[in-house]
Ligand code: PEP
């Protein structure tokens with residue numbers, strides 16, 4: 001091999017930087033000519049002992065630039081874990097990386113010497129693996145033979161070097177390739193791109209997508225996928241290598257062909273020639289040339305103008321060379337933190353609002369974006385904020401060029417950019433303005449995260465200068481039932497407080513409307529209230545109740561036609577209190593809810609303090625694992641009187657209002673706890689007593705639980721969290737803490753079957769109940785009532801009434817049999833369509 005050929009790169013991963021430096025120095029003493037590319041990923045940035053997967057991934061990319069592959073040697077313990085984890089960050093399908101289980105010092109020496117001599121990746125890896133042999137032979141221990149066998153035939157060893165796992169491009173199986181035709185009208189826009197990227201990242205496979213015109217792009221990058229601009233009818237080539245490649249390619253193919261649950265284009269069977277999304281007629285942005293009504297309703301009110309845009313970071317500022325590593329790490333942390341925050345917000349939502357936020361969070365978490373922005377910091381000394389500005393600006397230009405729906409996503413990119421910059425600079429990004437009166441929100445455009453957080457009590461309507469009929473602002477405004485106009489050029493110049501009339505049907509925006517015009521306002525239009533009763537197409541009864549977690553929810557539940565309350569989160573009577581409220585105070589609070597639902601069932605949950613709902617007087621804030629700690633019913637072991645007082649207050653309030661009160665305890669894990677709770681609740685005067693099933697433990701003993709309670713209610717938010725061992729508040733783990741996960745569905749099936757066997761009512765009161773696509777599946781699993789945010793009841797009621805019980809059961813079985821959430825959704829949808 002000529003000296004000019006790229007050489008295999010070596011990465012030394014150690015807990016201790018001095019150790020790694022000394023080992024490398026020792027090896028370099030054996031190298032006569034130019035050493036190969038070597039990078040050390042050792043110790044913590046502050047000089048301490050430890051390893052860092054991000055740094056390892058950077059080191060791999062640094063020494064792998066030549067293309068000859070990379071050999072990674074680690075010392076011990078978590079260094080191995082960091083190296084394995086680093087591979088997940090190095091989502092570069094071209095880069096071949098081997099993690100070598102050789103002894104650190106001997107292995108480094110052997111690898112560096114061989115790589116310096118121009119040996120190829122296999123030879124360097126083999127040499128490193130055999131490095132212990134001379135020593136073993138000299139000392140006469142048995143390991144020498146074993147080691148030699150391993151080198152001769154690594155496949156023979158049960159603990160063979162992780163070539164398959166560690167080698168991103170040269171694993172034994174041949175590459176898997178398939179083609180899919182994009183079926184959905186909107187093409188591979190932000191949401192489908194995020195879904196594909198999430199799936200591929202989960203599978204850990206190096207997978208690329210390409211069209212005839214563009215690519216290949218790394219399929220863990222939602223931005224990369226989106227800028228393919230693949231519209232309906234486009235053929236997409238899917239290719240992957242490594243373990244699991246064939247299965248992942250097939251999953252992605254099926255996903256693309258499924259149309260992602262969106263509206264499908266009418267493609268004639270043979271009319272699937274490559275068809276990219278055409279650039280928009282508008283050269284740069286799809287903003288309409290005149291105001292456009294995108295969400296119904298005609299309202300009058302004063303405007304509140306929201307102005308936000310980060311200032312352009314100074315391009316002249318440069319980071320000194322020795323501070324670039326730290327700056328790049330800070331940048332990655334900021335991007336991941338923003339992605340995490342957005343995911344966490346998404347977790348609390350359902351339907352399109354959740355999907356939109358998840359897709360936006362995926363932009364912030366995009367590995368290709370991270371690589372590009374970090375390279376600007378490391379290689380050119382750009383400040384982290386400048387790097388984000390430049391890279392997301394570049395992406396925004398590509399989106400604009402694609403036009404149409406993609407151009408409408410530029411606002412999402414700008415929002416992600418501004419959030420990351422705000423985090424890096426510590427300058428708070430202004431959010432939705434707060435006013436002490438209802439207002440019409442006027443903005444240049446609204447980021448999804450702002451829109452989803454809008455309280456329809458305060459915000460009467462939305463007016464934006466940018467955006468089109470398919471912008472996220474429009475989608476979310478419709479879901480929130482807020483009148484909205486987009487494309488209202490110059491609207492942000494209105495003085496705060498100016499009274500305007502907004503018509504979300506005609507796009508009319510009248511400044512200072514006269515009395516005559518004001519009189520034409522009709523108010524907010526939203527889905528009609530649910531007209532119950534909840535039932536399947538063949539008359540199987542499903543009670544559709546509302547969740548009440550704040551006083552304002554009571555009125556909303558009544559207005560939206562809820563058949564009672566399926567989950568009354570009593571914490572709201574206790575939050576912000578430093579002391580337990582008196583029984584009289586509690587009775588008054590509970591009576592308010594009972595009084596609103598005379599004759600209907602109201603399911604009251606006793607205090608669920610702890611973890612995501614800390615209460616200062618009941619929970620401690622120094623638990624290492626609050627979600628697994630003293631929360632929910634468990635707090636009553638420490639403070640039995642708090643629970644008993646609450647149970648007495650509920651019984652008194654129910655008697656006073658003659659309410660049909662059902663009482664249940666959260667976070668039950670054993671039959672003994674359930675039995676004890678039932679006894680205490682009855683002793684306090686409560687008649688109908690049940691428990692929540694939120695832990696896998698409770699699901700497994702559902703039969704025994706049903707034998708001791710009057711009803712059960714499944715908290716799918718926590719059941720998903722505990723079944724999947726994935727923090728419900730973690731954005732990064734949102735794909736796991738998903739009620740569509742087949743494992744969660746099967747846990748629900750256990751409970752549904754136990755309920756059916758014993759005739760025990762089984763409710764679902766987590767966010768899953770508000771997902772119209774999931775509702776029929778839950779019914780098919782044996783659930784007899786669903787409780788959700790009031791706004792979702794009409795949609796869920798409609799979908800439940802459109803399917804027979806038999807169809808729901810088929811959908812449930814199909815979803816349970818699936819292997820992942822996307823497949824479960826697709827299977828349920830298909831079953832319901834037949
Ligand atoms: C749940 O866990 O699904 C539930 C309804 O309870 P919370 O979200 O209040 O924990």
Ligand code: MG
Pocket residue numbers: 666694715717718
């Ligand atoms: Mg819960």
